[in-house]
Amino acid sequence: MRRVVITGMGPVSNIGIGLPDFTEALRLGKSGTGPIRGFDPTGFPHTLAGEVPDFRPEDLLTRIDPAEWGRSSQFAAAAARLAVADAGVDPADARTAIAVGTTNGELAPLVDMIEEWHTGAPGPPDPRAAAQIPGSRLGLAVAHELGATGETTVLGTACSAGNYALGYVYDLIGMGEADLGVAGGADSVTRFTHAGFHRLGAVAEEACRPFDRDRDGMLTAEGGVALVLEPLEAARERGATIYAEVLGYGMTCDAIHPTAPDADSIARCTRIAHRRSGVRPEQVDYICAHGTGTRTNDVVESTAMRAVFGDSPPPTSSIKSMMGHTMGAASGFGAIASALSIAEGFLPPTINHRALDPEIPGIDPVPNQSRPATVRVAQNNGFAFGGNNAIVLLGSVE
Amino acid sequence: MNDIVITGVGALRPGGAVAVPAEGRAGGKIDWAPPAGPACLVDFDAKAELGRKAVRFNHRSTVLAMGAFERALADAGLTVTDDNRDLIGITVGTTLGSVAGVAEFGVDSFDRERPYVVDAARFPSAALNCAAAALAIRAGLRGVNATVAGGPLSAVGALRHAQVMIRARHAQGVVAGSSEEFSAPDAWWGRTHRATGTPGEGAAMFVLEDAEAAAAAGRRVRARLAGTVVRAVGSVDADSVSRVVREALELSGVAAADIATAAVRATGVGEVDDAQTAGLASVLDVEPRFDEDAIGDCYSAHSALQLADVLERNPGEAALVLAADPDGALGAAVVTAA
Numbered sequence A: 001m002r003r004v005v006i007t008g009m010g011p012v013s014n015i016g017i018g019l020p021d022f023t024e025a026l027r028l029g030k031s032g033t034g035p036i037r038g039f040d041p042t043g044f045p046h047t048l049a050g051e052v053p054d055f056r057p058e059d060l061l062t063r064i065d066p067a068e069w070g071r072s073s074q075f076a077a078a079a080a081r082l083a084v085a086d087a088g089v090d091p092a093d094a095r096t097a098i099a100v101g102t103t104n105g106e107l108a109p110l111v112d113m114i115e116e117w118h119t120g121a122p123g124p125p126d127p128r129a130a131a132q133i134p135g136s137r138l139g140l141a142v143a144h145e146l147g148a149t150g151e152t153t154v155l156g157t158a159c160s161a162g163n164y165a166l167g168y169v170y171d172l173i174g175m176g177e178a179d180l181g182v183a184g185g186a187d188s189v190t191r192f193t194h195a196g197f198h199r200l201g202a203v204a205e206e207a208c209r210p211f212d213r214d215r216d217g218m219l220t221a222e223g224g225v226a227l228v229l230e231p232l233e234a235a236r237e238r239g240a241t242i243y244a245e246v247l248g249y250g251m252t253c254d255a256i257h258p259t260a261p262d263a264d265s266i267a268r269c270t271r272i273a274h275r276r277s278g279v280r281p282e283q284v285d286y287i288c289a290h291g292t293g294t295r296t297n298d299v300v301e302s303t304a305m306r307a308v309f310g311d312s313p314p315p316t317s318s319i320k321s322m323m324g325h326t327m328g329a330a331s332g333f334g335a336i337a338s339a340l341s342i343a344e345g346f347l348p349p350t351i352n353h354r355a356l357d358p359e360i361p362g363i364d365p366v367p368n369q370s371r372p373a374t375v376r377v378a379q380n381n382g383f384a385f386g387g388n389n390a391i392v393l394l395g396s397v398e
Numbered sequence B: 001m002n003d004i005v006i007t008g009v010g011a012l013r014p015g016g017a018v019a020v021p022a023e024g025r026a027g028g029k030i031d032w033a034p035p036a037g038p039a040c041l042v043d044f045d046a047k048a049e050l051g052r053k054a055v056r057f058n059h060r061s062t063v064l065a066m067g068a069f070e071r072a073l074a075d076a077g078l079t080v081t082d083d084n085r086d087l088i089g090i091t092v093g094t095t096l097g098s099v100a101g102v103a104e105f106g107v108d109s110f111d112r113e114r115p116y117v118v119d120a121a122r123f124p125s126a127a128l129n130c131a132a133a134a135l136a137i138r139a140g141l142r143g144v145n146a147t148v149a150g151g152p153l154s155a156v157g158a159l160r161h162a163q164v165m166i167r168a169r170h171a172q173g174v175v176a177g178s179s180e181e182f183s184a185p186d187a188w189w190g191r192t193h194r195a196t197g198t199p200g201e202g203a204a205m206f207v208l209e210d211a212e213a214a215a216a217a218g219r220r221v222r223a224r225l226a227g228t229v230v231r232a233v234g235s236v237d238a239d240s241v242s243r244v245v246r247e248a249l250e251l252s253g254v255a256a257a258d259i260a261t262a263a264v265r266a267t268g269v270g271e272v273d274d275a276q277t278a279g280l281a282s283v284l285d286v287e288p289r290f291d292e293d294a295i296g297d298c299y300s301a302h303s304a305l306q307l308a309d310v311l312e313r314n315p316g317e318a319a320l321v322l323a324a325d326p327d328g329a330l331g332a333a334v335v336t337a338a
Helices: A019-028 A071-087 A107-119 A127-132 A137-146 A158-174 A191-199 A232-237 A263-277 A295-309 A327-344 B046-050 B052-057 B060-076 B099-110 B120-126 B130-139 B151-167 B184-193 B211-216 B238-252 B270-281 B299-313
Strands: A004-013 A096-101 A152-155 A180-187 A223-231 A244-253 A286-288 A377-382 A388-395 B004-012 B017-019 B038-040 B088-094 B145-149 B173-180 B202-210 B223-231 B259-264 B288-290 B318-325 B329-336
Touching (some): A004 A071, A004 A327, A071 A107, A071 A137, A071 A180, A096 A158, A096 A327, A107 A127, A107 A191, A107 B099, A107 B184, A127 B184, A137 A152, A137 A180, A152 A158, A152 B151, A158 A180, A158 A327, A158 A377, A158 B151, A180 A327, A191 B099, A191 B120, A223 A232, A223 A327, A244 A263, A244 A327, A263 A295, A263 A377, A263 A388, A327 A377, A327 A388, B004 B151, B004 B173, B052 B060, B052 B120, B060 B088, B060 B099, B060 B130, B060 B173, B088 B130, B088 B151, B099 B120, B120 B130, B130 B145, B151 B173, B151 B202, B151 B223, B151 B299, B151 B318, B151 B329, B173 B299, B202 B211, B202 B299, B238 B270, B238 B318, B259 B270, B259 B299, B270 B318, B299 B318, B299 B329
Parallel strands (some): A096 A152, A096 A180, A286 A377, B088 B145, B259 B288, B259 B318
Antiparallel strands (some): A004 A223, A004 A244, A152 B145, A180 A223, A244 A388, A377 A388, B004 B202, B004 B223, B017 B038, B173 B202, B223 B329, B318 B329
């Protein structure tokens, strides 16, 4: 296996578009959530989400026409454009692999279509919307934007899909099946997603407070994220800025419940990720948590981390406290935060924090303020509906 | 590089075109009428075969995948035990799961009084990984569980993903394939999205295993998954088709003259389908095989159903399955005798 490093990062998020703004936001603990504007939230008791109102795809995209693509595809392609610019590479060839993770693909135009059928009668939908719906287009939007003609895949492994995508591209480059890769994720805020989490009692009223005694849930959010991966040797040869090395990753499936997570399965996933990365638990300096802000997640995630790390796991913060839950993009953003913890030497905070939940002893959520730290190994957690767990380990490159 | 073999095949294949009843199998909650015209439907008593629980909340695309999945496991003689449940994964290829499933989950949210009163048990239908997760729960398989959103490349993309998972030793085996349903919402969308004639439905799944592991388990080998290629080609033309086919053959170590069957799905886009035919003709000696007359257009499941049919009818032959996405992608998979 070739060693694989991260040399470019492109966040399109509600706390910052582009790496400098995103880094600053993580450092300052900015909040990117606010009132829903993407759809009419009348009737929902809780009406906050993490939309990206400043997203102007036409300002970021250089090749594809935003009008031809759904919002999630626009997010994916814009993030990829930022990432390759940050890396200073030209991926326009057949040796570049692309993987995009997503929970819902292009759900927004599908919701519009279903609403028309529901309020009117079933019939032929708007052809432009119909053309935008396949989830495969998130990957093709990236490929067309970059002019890349290599392997392109969209992994629909729900809320850990960003880690699946990162891992998949890491595998391809490591095994020599690609020489450059762009991995990430994208999703958009929709009425259906908001309604579903609302129905589960999982949507916060005012703020997302992971690991807090008084937390009351998550906030649905959106965005696009991309990371450029390449062999360590190639990165060194061209004098690239190396943010972190991908040490390895692990995946498990709970195979128990469609929506409820399982601590044993997550602990197993962590151990697999450690083993494949050649990392011992005591070497992990920071955990970028899945940290959705629901009690279920907090209890399950902290139980799993204590099972692997003992009574005092490494500092474990949730950037979802700032951004909300960006679904398939979430663990991609987590990967950027983890890489920045290594490259920039700080731990992003869990904001909105007031008091640690006594039910999850031993967790240090890096409350409210980012913290200077030397991070050599960071662990990026991603869990999902369907029990699709994926955990990525990143390390510093000496 | 470790060899990957196919040790089990399970397919739910549709019959010939029939008139669709007006209620159109729209699902439990939605009684929308489908577009007029025939469809190629799978005759599958899901309730009898899979049980009431499996059909109650799962959309048809998941249920069909489950039927094919169980047939594939049985065909391989693969019993899930504590010794193998962590080593075997699942990869399902799909376009968006099920339009009907998404609609059934979400329509209640259009109510402006209480938009949050949606059916929580159907919430997983809104996520692309619904089927893969349901199969894992059904069988207790805790290995790598993935979903590839591939549109027309769903089957080839799932096989490709499974191949990488086994090669990278994330899994010893992966049950991979794809499914597609016919229901009124899916048919209305599909009719506008693509001009491919009679819609079909179905699912096919394949048990893929590391050759050594399969031998150790005493498994009968149906074929070897020799190579897979997935490429974002920009625009699909004859040159790009022949390039991808050549690449698939080269990766597979198979000579063009040895390919006995080349199965292709018609996309309904004239220039793309001409490119598929011309591109294949420039590399292979065999006439491409389209199956729309027999099974309609099974979209996400089409290539999987074609591959299952080839493996059943022509065991021991080398075959190539080609899939094109008019949005700018090509995929090919090559199987050979073990």
